[in-house]
Every structure is written in C-alpha cells, then in structure tokens.
Amino acid sequence: MVEVLQFLKDFEAVIYFLLGAGGIWYIYGFGRAWQEMRSAVFGLERDSAQRRLNAAAVSMFVLFALGLTVFVLVTFVAPVIPAGEIVPTQEIRLGETPVGTLSVDGTQEAGVAADPLATATPLPTVAIAEDGCVPAQLVFSAPEAGSTIRGNVEVTGTVDIENFGFYKFEVARADEALWLTIQAGRNPVIDNVLVESWDTSRLPPGDYVLQLIVTNNAGEELPACRIPVRIDPPAEEDA
Known part of the structure; x- marks a missing residue:
C-alpha cells in the first residue's frame, strides 16, 4: 500500500x-x-x-x-500513513542449531549465510537547499528553522507564485529522504495558515525537515523550500 x-x-x-x-x-x-x-x-x-x-x-x-x-x-x-519503510527482521527458530562457526579471529567461515540487513542500502539524507525559500513567494513563517515543536502545531507561510498551480507541505526525517505529504492545496496562501493543526505526535521524536513544494499551472515543479526542525514527544510523555 x-x-x-x-x-x-x-x-x-x-x-x-x-x-x-x-x-x-x-x-x-x-x-x-x-x-x-x-x-x-x-x-x-x-x-x-x-x-x-x-x-x-x-x-x-x-x-x-x-x-x-x-x-x-x-x-x-x-x-x-507514518513515514519510513518496513524493514524485514531475521527469523529466529527456537531449538535450531546455527549453521557454521566463527574462526579464532572472529571472522565468519564459509557456509554461514550473510546477514541481509548488513548489505541493505541506506536511504539518502535530506539536503536543505538555501535558495528554495523565496520571500513573498515560497517561505515558512512558522515554525522557524531550527526550532523544536511538539503536539499540535500550526504551520503558516506564503505560497504565491506566478501561474500558480498547487502546493504540498511535506515532512521527512533528516536522515531519510522519504517524504510524507501532510497537506495539499490549490489556492495561493499569503502569510497565512497552511496547516491549522498538524499532530506531530504521530511521528517518532527526532530531527526532521519540512518542505513546501509548489507547481505551476504548466506542471513544472519549482525548487522546494526546506527548513530543519526537531520534533519532541508531547508534554504528557515528558513527565
């Protein structure tokens, strides 16, 4: 899915x-x-x-x-749907004798299957382009870059370009370029609310990147406006 x-x-x-x-x-x-x-x-x-x-x-x-x-x-x-991907876990069968042994120096001898997770290709990290945010056209007003957010957050900003088509507000972990769309709209927004109440508690705490992407009416996507933030657990979990 x-x-x-x-x-x-x-x-x-x-x-x-x-x-x-x-x-x-x-x-x-x-x-x-x-x-x-x-x-x-x-x-x-x-x-x-x-x-x-x-x-x-x-x-x-x-x-x-x-x-x-x-x-x-x-x-x-x-x-x-939460961001991230499902990582398969290695099956462990009780009572089964492991195949193969380790040599004296700790290296794995022939006949022992390699761990599939050890060869997995990590997702690329998110690059934050400084030229993507353009005042009065494509920019965040709140939250601010580098700020810490928790719970329900109001996201405000400006999405207003010539030949406007639609925009999307997305989020991704700072170490995984896997974007999750939070809100989309087909009307320009000028220094106003983009997302009235975004429930950040649905995401695990950590460092994230927020981005605004706007596409003109010709289907051309402009460079994204990105800012780093940190998501903390809700206040009740901190107690």
Whole structure:
C-alpha cells in the first residue's frame, strides 16, 4: 500500500494529464454520438449511436472515478500513513542449531549465510537547499528553522507564485529522504495558515525537515523550500 501511494504521489500530475486527455476524447465521442442519434432516420442507425453514447458515458464516469480516487488517496490517505519503510527482521527458530562457526579471529567461515540487513542500502539524507525559500513567494513563517515543536502545531507561510498551480507541505526525517505529504492545496496562501493543526505526535521524536513544494499551472515543479526542525514527544510523555 505504501508503494502504491508513493507511486501515485510521484506521478500525480502525469496521471491527471492522462485522465484529462482521455476525458476530452470521450466527451468528444459522446457529443458526436448524441448528434448522430438525434439525426438518425433508421432504427439501426439510432441503436448504433445509442451504444456509442452509452459507452462514452460509462468511460467518462470511470475516468472521473479514477481521478477522484487518486486525489483522495494522495491528499487524505497518504498524510496519515507514518513515514519510513518496513524493514524485514531475521527469523529466529527456537531449538535450531546455527549453521557454521566463527574462526579464532572472529571472522565468519564459509557456509554461514550473510546477514541481509548488513548489505541493505541506506536511504539518502535530506539536503536543505538555501535558495528554495523565496520571500513573498515560497517561505515558512512558522515554525522557524531550527526550532523544536511538539503536539499540535500550526504551520503558516506564503505560497504565491506566478501561474500558480498547487502546493504540498511535506515532512521527512533528516536522515531519510522519504517524504510524507501532510497537506495539499490549490489556492495561493499569503502569510497565512497552511496547516491549522498538524499532530506531530504521530511521528517518532527526532530531527526532521519540512518542505513546501509548489507547481505551476504548466506542471513544472519549482525548487522546494526546506527548513530543519526537531520534533519532541508531547508534554504528557515528558513527565
């Protein structure tokens, strides 16, 4: 499920473009079938036009349903799934004798399977680009860079560019470039609330990076505005 949501988030604009192109094609076919059905003289012509009309209507409904499903998954479902990936654990069977032995110098001899976790490729760390935040266009007002946050947090800032399309507010651990979308919007925001109440207790305490990404109406994504923060446990857990 996480992989599917990540794929939809990465290719959201492409999916909308393909669905939109398909919708235009079927709308055109629906209009032609409607005109042919109205001008048909013979029953066979009318029946043929009616079948094409019904097929175009069903196709438009399916494309609309797919687009709505993608929007709901990316905007509302993805933000509630915790960031991170599931790491497989090594199975331990009670009563089973380990295979192979260790040599005197502590190295592993042949015949002993290597630990799969030892060869796992770590995720890249998050790079914080200083030129991504542009005053009066793409910038955080709160929280401030380097601040410590906990519990429910109000996120404010500005997302206002020429030919505005939409924006996304995302978060990732500082040591893992695996972004989690918290909020998305299709209206510009000028020094106002981006997220009214973000529950940071859903994430493990630690160092994180917040980012604002804005895409223009041509589908071009501008450099992200990123700031580092630290998330602490809620106050009741500190007691």
